[in-house]
Amino acid sequence: MTRRDSMFIAGRPALRLAVLFVVGLVSTGTPLRAQDRDRLLRETAAVRAMSEAEVIALVPKQSGLQYVDCPNCEAGRQERQLVWTLERPDEVSCQFCKHRYPSAKYPDDKSVVVKTPLGNEARFDYWENESGYRHFFKARRDDEVRRYLASQARALANLYSVTKDRAHARRAAVILDRFAQVFPDWCYHFDYPFQQKQIYDGDVSPAEYRLGFRTARWNWWAYGDIPTELLRAYELIRESGVLAELSKEQGVDVVARIENDLLRNASEQVVNNRDELSNMSPGMWSDLVRVGQTLKEPRYVHEVVRRYRHLIATKFFYDGTWYEGAPSYGQQTVNALQGFARTVRGYSDPPGFVDAVDQTRFDNLNLEDETPQLARARYLLNRLKFPNGRAVPVHDTWANDRSRQGLMPPASYVLPALGHACLTSGPAETPTEWHLTWSGGYGHSHADVLGLLLFSGNRETLSDLGYTHTAYRAWTIASAAHNLVVIDGKSQASGSQRSPTDGSLLTLDTRHPQVQVVRVDGGRGYPKVGGKYERTLVSVDAGAGVRYAVDVFDVAGGNVHDYFLHGDADSAGSIRISGVDLKERGSLLPEGQKWKAPTNEGQSGRAYEPYDAYGFLQKLQSGLVDPGRPPVVEFRVGDQPTVRVTLLAEPGSELVVGENPAIRGADEDDAQLGKFSRPFMMLRHGAMGGASRFVAVLEPTAGPGMIKSVRRFEPRPGVLVLDVEAGSTRQVIVIGAPVETEIMTGAIPAGRVTFRGDVGVLTADEKGMAFAYSLGEGGWNIENRRIESPAPEKGLLVRIEDDAIVVNGVATAPLPNDVIRLVTEDGWVYPFTVVSTEPAGDSLRIRVLETTAMELDTAKKTFELKCFPGRMHQGAVSVEWLASQLDDLSETKKEPN
Numbered sequence: 001m002t003r004r005d006s007m008f009i010a011g012r013p014a015l016r017l018a019v020l021f022v023v024g025l026v027s028t029g030t031p032l033r034a035q036d037r038d039r040l041l042r043e044t045a046a047v048r049a050m051s052e053a054e055v056i057a058l059v060p061k062q063s064g065l066q067y068v069d070c071p072n073c074e075a076g077r078q079e080r081q082l083v084w085t086l087e088r089p090d091e092v093s094c095q096f097c098k099h100r101y102p103s104a105k106y107p108d109d110k111s112v113v114v115k116t117p118l119g120n121e122a123r124f125d126y127w128e129n130e131s132g133y134r135h136f137f138k139a140r141r142d143d144e145v146r147r148y149l150a151s152q153a154r155a156l157a158n159l160y161s162v163t164k165d166r167a168h169a170r171r172a173a174v175i176l177d178r179f180a181q182v183f184p185d186w187c188y189h190f191d192y193p194f195q196q197k198q199i200y201d202g203d204v205s206p207a208e209y210r211l212g213f214r215t216a217r218w219n220w221w222a223y224g225d226i227p228t229e230l231l232r233a234y235e236l237i238r239e240s241g242v243l244a245e246l247s248k249e250q251g252v253d254v255v256a257r258i259e260n261d262l263l264r265n266a267s268e269q270v271v272n273n274r275d276e277l278s279n280m281s282p283g284m285w286s287d288l289v290r291v292g293q294t295l296k297e298p299r300y301v302h303e304v305v306r307r308y309r310h311l312i313a314t315k316f317f318y319d320g321t322w323y324e325g326a327p328s329y330g331q332q333t334v335n336a337l338q339g340f341a342r343t344v345r346g347y348s349d350p351p352g353f354v355d356a357v358d359q360t361r362f363d364n365l366n367l368e369d370e371t372p373q374l375a376r377a378r379y380l381l382n383r384l385k386f387p388n389g390r391a392v393p394v395h396d397t398w399a400n401d402r403s404r405q406g407l408m409p410p411a412s413y414v415l416p417a418l419g420h421a422c423l424t425s426g427p428a429e430t431p432t433e434w435h436l437t438w439s440g441g442y443g444h445s446h447a448d449v450l451g452l453l454l455f456s457g458n459r460e461t462l463s464d465l466g467y468t469h470t471a472y473r474a475w476t477i478a479s480a481a482h483n484l485v486v487i488d489g490k491s492q493a494s495g496s497q498r499s500p501t502d503g504s505l506l507t508l509d510t511r512h513p514q515v516q517v518v519r520v521d522g523g524r525g526y527p528k529v530g531g532k533y534e535r536t537l538v539s540v541d542a543g544a545g546v547r548y549a550v551d552v553f554d555v556a557g558g559n560v561h562d563y564f565l566h567g568d569a570d571s572a573g574s575i576r577i578s579g580v581d582l583k584e585r586g587s588l589l590p591e592g593q594k595w596k597a598p599t600n601e602g603q604s605g606r607a608y609e610p611y612d613a614y615g616f617l618q619k620l621q622s623g624l625v626d627p628g629r630p631p632v633v634e635f636r637v638g639d640q641p642t643v644r645v646t647l648l649a650e651p652g653s654e655l656v657v658g659e660n661p662a663i664r665g666a667d668e669d670d671a672q673l674g675k676f677s678r679p680f681m682m683l684r685h686g687a688m689g690g691a692s693r694f695v696a697v698l699e700p701t702a703g704p705g706m707i708k709s710v711r712r713f714e715p716r717p718g719v720l721v722l723d724v725e726a727g728s729t730r731q732v733i734v735i736g737a738p739v740e741t742e743i744m745t746g747a748i749p750a751g752r753v754t755f756r757g758d759v760g761v762l763t764a765d766e767k768g769m770a771f772a773y774s775l776g777e778g779g780w781n782i783e784n785r786r787i788e789s790p791a792p793e794k795g796l797l798v799r800i801e802d803d804a805i806v807v808n809g810v811a812t813a814p815l816p817n818d819v820i821r822l823v824t825e826d827g828w829v830y831p832f833t834v835v836s837t838e839p840a841g842d843s844l845r846i847r848v849l850e851t852t853a854m855e856l857d858t859a860k861k862t863f864e865l866k867c868f869p870g871r872m873h874q875g876a877v878s879v880e881w882l883a884s885q886l887d888d889l890s891e892t893k894k895e896p897n
Contacts, residue, residue, distance in 0.1 A: 037162050040155055040159040044152060044155050047156070047171065048156075048168075059179060060143075061185075062139075062186055063186035063217050065140055065220065066140070067192060068092075069081065069082075069135060069194075069600075070097065070099065071106055071127075072099040074670055075097065075671035076095070077471070077670050078194075079194065082140050082144075083095045084140075084144035084145065090141070091137075101135075101137035107127060108138060110126050110127070110134075111126070116186070117186070117202065119202070133196065143220075149175050150179075150227060150229035152175065153172045153175040153176055153230055154232055154233045156171050156175075157232065157233035166242055172233045173240075173243055173246055173254070176230055176258050176262070177258060179227070180261045183217070183227075183261060183265065183266070186218075188216065189216060190215060191216065191221075194600045206273070209272070209273050211274060213225075213280070217269065222273055224284070225270050226263075226287040226290075227263070227266060228287050228290065230263075231263055231290060234258055238255070243255050243258075264291075267297075270288065271300065277310060279333040281307065281311065282308070282333065282336035285308060286336075286339060288300045288303070289347075296350065298362075299356070299357075301344065301349075301362070302357065302358070305365070305367070306357070313853075315868050317867060317868055318850050319415050319416055319851070320373060320377045320380050320850070320851065321417065323442050323443070325419075326395035326396040326397045327401065328396065328398050328401045329397075330377065331381050334378055337371075338368075338378075341367040341371070344365050345365065345366060345368065346366075348365070349362050378406070380415060381406075385407055386460065388458055392435055393453075395444055395467075396446070398466060399465070399570070409428055410428055410433065412424045416830070416832060419437060419440065419502055420435065420436070420438070421436050421505075421520075423436075423510065423518060423539040425516070425539055425541040426541065430456075431456075432454075432455070432539075432700050433454070433455040433456070434452070435453040436518055436520060438504075438520045441493070441496065444467075446476065446477050446481075447477060448482040449524070450522040450535045451482040451483055451484050454643060456642070461643045462635075462643060463483075463567065464481075466663075466664075468601075468663050469601050469668060470601060470666060470673055471670045472597070472616075472661050473598075473601045473607075474604045474607040476663060478608075478613035480564060480613040480614060481566070481613060483564055483566055484553075485555050485563050487555065487558035487562075488558045488559055489614060493527055494608060500869070501524045503520045505519075505520055505821065505829055506519040507536075507775070508831070509818075511817070511884055511886070514540070514773065515538065515539070515541075515761045518536070519758075521533070521534050522534065526558075530557055531555070531556035532691065533554075534553070535554075536553075537552075538735070540724075544765070545706055546727045547700065548724070549698045550698075550733055551694070551696045552693065552694070553693070553695075554692075555692045555693075558689070559688050561684070561685045562682050563685075564682050567643075568642060569663065571638070572637070572638070575633060575680075576633075577632070577633055577657060578632045582655075582657065583621060583622065585620040585656060588620065588656065588682075589611055589614050597616075616660045617658050617660050618677075619658045619659050621656070623654070623655055624652075625653045627712075630712075631646075631655055636679075640702060641701050642700070642702070644698075644701055645681065645696050645698055646699075647695075648695040648722070650692065652685065653683055653684060655684075660677060661674075662678040663676070695712060706727040709724075710724050710725075711745070716737070720734070728765050729770070730765075731761055731762065733761050734755045734761075735758070737756050737778070738756070742754050743762075752781075753780070753781065754780070755781075757789055759775040760772070760774045761773040769782070770888075771886055771888050771889055772889055776792065777790065788885065792881065792882050793810045793881050793882075794810070794879070795880075796808045796809050796878060797879050798843060803847055803848065803852060804845045804846060805832060805845075805848055806840055806843050806844070806845050807844050807846065807879040810844055812883070814834045814837065816835060817834060818834045819834070819881065820832050820846060820880065820881045821879070821880045822877050822878070823878045824875065824877055825875030834847070834849075835849050846879075862874060863875075
């Protein structure tokens, strides 16, 4: 979630005022100008027209609640439908159905009565629905009034700074002082969407605070519990003289009341929360620094700088990506961290101050120079974008999170610690990008290990839905909503540091633009199945406009395996099928399983209930697949094809097509969700405890396509051979041939052809042989010609340096941009990107792109990650890599007779 939720949607980068200061000088951001006067006069007209007594009476005497639903309609999202206006100050209304609350239909006829922190009595009236869920309409009104008056105090203070009219400062001071009077007695509360609200009884000690800053007073979330609007108003008017006037009139020190009962009171509560260093922490730290400067409390600055440094060291993966994996949350966090670093830039402690915790002092603090990791994190966020500027929408990433700022030229890349690879081919103006993700679940994640996305034709043609706060959030999380294989109707495990779901990169080769390969083991996503769960993607660019990918998904364990592909989620689409006779099909839910669509985001846990996500699959048609007649599924937008899928199915497979919620077009309005859908296909194979091998050829296209035919062969058990005729070219593709295997497809007019290795691609055109690619030990034998690829290298990790891996026992060196893998004895894989190599005595030093935030103790035989997620492994660590070979065979071509 993102702070100040009335203004921002979770995960989207928060727009924050720049806050720059040195000792004795505070800047409130962009200086106000004289031309702002008229705008500020308009904004504050209503409050300025009220008497001081009316303004004071409007300030809520008790804390409010943000998340209060409209029970009269289903529109909107996340219990944010109710709004308030000054014209009707005692009620709230639904911005959609316009019903006003409380009402005769929904009366506040029940109450929660508690003691306040100061021992007084507070009453929170509510209406309760038939299931016992409480709707606190008056508390919602109080929360809206709080927001309104705080913003008015800031606007009035700004108006004073422009006009120097002390009347405006006085009105701001009246609001400030009234909040300072009532705030100490505001009740603590737990306020969260679709969960029963809790009003705490009496005072609450820090030991009783909920984790995650969920015990709050000022805001709904304690990350935002420092009243920053009032703090900034106070900074602007404190030298105006009006506070001294109020003090004299009331016989109290109003300055002390504002500073102690409001600002310091709130700040102590916030700083005493257990800070788990989340995406919300840096914004809260900036608020504490601001208070520390205003109240001359340097200990606040020292405390949050310590937290900043600890977060930088422990919450990023070694490749520089934010641990939650979702680009939107990475962007939010990096923005906030850089904003915090700017906030404290140049800060110096008061003379003589030394922090009591760590005996440090700050003089001209510069965190930006101290933490260059943030520049790397920013670079990776720019890398993790589609060519149209959209952040790749994996996990909880907003589909409308789009910016061309920092956009990089299309290229293949890998984020090895996060677990994401992109294979790019085609011209820079119209690139094709295949994205494969295998990141684990560490927060704001989806059940999408080995999920595939395709960007082509300047659109997301095989889509991931990304983030939503609507009622269908459960659908967006579920494995069935992603382009992958679902086992027995169950979503993958959600993942955590204790039970990680990270995939393991087995192979990545992007040396040659003609053929690129990525292979990943995702077995931890289905830990209870215990079988194989592995995806291999081979991108082929044979020239002459021939571009496609071979997708091989191997699954073992469970009884029913469903291979899903989903079309464009941004525009209305459809599917055309050839090669299968389709008939209307009933639900994919198991017999007897009843299903109703979720009614709110709070039901997102349904994503992990077996087959529940299948209830979203509608308008179904299906047919049995004849393996000798490969079906072609064509995804379309309007009358335009976007991707053609040729399925090389196993016997007994059923093809199902239909539609499911596209989410994006609803624009976060629950009432609109049913109006937007995207097409999907599912290939079902009943493994009955055995294995499935899903094989598909995916061709991005804007027309009829180049692929004319695809045939599948298995010359040996487990050896896959495809014969692809595309345009004027022909390819033979071999996957998984551990021994020399004769390839007898008739596709290549070259006599006897054999192959051994992990992946091989042999291409011919109308002039004859074009090129041969091989990966893994072995290679091609074509008549009398041998095209050899080297054996895998495997050495022993002997040392970790600042920017290098040192390995013993290898005969060759990897090339720049190759990927090496550090493999632990317990099966964890930590890949790195090679920058360069050099001898290091009898060893090989491999300089790498990523941070080597690891520690190797050869005496104790331990290997520890010092960055996120901080794992410790026992035993030796091997360093492994594969090398590929691509030979141009054009010199063997013969001119046609």
